[in-house]
Amino acid sequence: QVQLVESGGGVVQPGESLRLSCSASGFPFRTSGMHWVRQAPGKGLEWVAFIRNDGSTKYYADSVRGRLTISRDNSQHTLYLQMNSLRVEDTAVYYCARTSTESWGFCDSWGQGTLVTVSS
Amino acid sequence: EMVMTQSPATLSVSPGERATLSCRASQSVSNKLAWYQQTPGQAPRLLIYGASTRATGIPARFSGSGSGTEFTLTISSLESEDFAVYYCQQYDTWPLTFGGGTKVEIK
Numbered sequence: 001q002v003q004l005v006e007s008g009g010g011v012v013q014p015g016e017s018l019r020l021s022c023s024a025s026g027f028p029f030r031t032s033g034m035h036w037v038r039q040a041p042g043k044g045l046e047w048v049a050f051i052r053n054d055g056s057t058k059y060y061a062d063s064v065r066g067r068l069t070i071s072r073d074n075s076q077h078t079l080y081l082q083m084n085s086l087r088v089e090d091t092a093v094y095y096c097a098r099t100s101t102e103s104w105g106f107c108d109s110w111g112q113g114t115l116v117t118v119s120s
Numbered sequence: 121e122m123v124m125t126q127s128p129a130t131l132s133v134s135p136g137e138r139a140t141l142s143c144r145a146s147q148s149v150s151n152k153l154a155w156y157q158q159t160p161g162q163a164p165r166l167l168i169y170g171a172s173t174r175a176t177g178i179p180a181r182f183s184g185s186g187s188g189t190e191f192t193l194t195i196s197s198l199e200s201e202d203f204a205v206y207y208c209q210q211y212d213t214w215p216l217t218f219g220g221g222t223k224v225e226i227k
Contacts, residue, residue: 035216037164045156045164045207047216059214062121095163105211106154108175110163 002026002109004096009114016086016118022079022096022111030054030074033099035107036081038092048094049081050104064090086118122146122210126219132227133198141222143191143208152212155184155193158221159204167206168193198224 008020022034036048049070050059058070069082079096093115097107123146133139143153151171156164166175168184171191181196195202203226208219 044221045158045209045218047209047218050214050216061215100166100169102169103152103211105152105216106166106169106209107164108166110165112163 002098004098004109004111006094006096006111006114009094009116011117011119012086013120014087014118018083018086018116020081020083020094020096020114020116022081024077024079024096024098027098027109029077032101033104034070034072034079035097035099036068036070036079037095037097037107037110038090039095039113040089040092043092046092050099051079052104083116086116088118088120090116091118092116121215122149122213122217124208124210124217124219126206126208126222128222129220130223130225132225134227135200136197137227139195139198139202139224141193141195141206141224143186143193143219145189145191145210148188149210149212151187152210153184153186153191154209154211155182156207156209157202157204158207159201164207195224 003025005023051070067085071080093113095113096111098109100108125144153171155168158164172184205221
């Protein structure tokens with residue numbers, strides 16, 4: 001079955017960097033678009049970024065554009081989120097999610113998330 | 121950016137009763153609307169896409185309706201596992217945006 005496992009979260013100070021990974025299995029990763037979605041503690045869901053199956057198209061939320069970068073390695077079945085210049089407001093659980101075959105725009109499978117805490 | 125507004129913020133319902141959740145878009149999203157369910161400590165789960173199509177494995181008591189700017193998620197007869205937070209999300213335009221969520225709690 002579809003499995004998405006995030007890793008790389010932790011505690012960092014403002015201005016520091018972190019790279020999240022999402023290991024995918026149980027489906028043809030190279031044919032699926034992928035998203036990162038985050039959730040601040042006690043808050044709702046916020047979409048962060050999308051990458052097309054071949055990496056040729058990427059979209060970002062305004063709040064992260066220029067600081068967070070989505071990428072993928074299809075040979076390793078892995079999705080990444082490079083997080084630079086982190087801010088306190090980036091504190092959240094970060095989920096990776098697979099797009100549906102119906103549309104790039106919604107997600108039919110989600111990982112369990114990895115917590116990123118930005119604090120001085 | 122498309123703003124998605126959900127109401128009510130909290131809905132108190134007894135098991136076996138019907139729950140009706142609303143989602144409004146600031147502009148038309150056609151039928152590009154998905155609903156997710158999230159229970160505490162868990163990842164979201166896709167319930168509905170295309171405003172009214174149930175995702176694989178979703179029970180028939182969940183139904184979605186609407187188009188344009190007004191959408192509804194109905195749970196016909198609440199079961200214990202349905203008490204959760206529900207989010208709508210538009211995928212008509214980038215950036216994708218979620219509503220603030222409706223918490224369905226036990227009355």
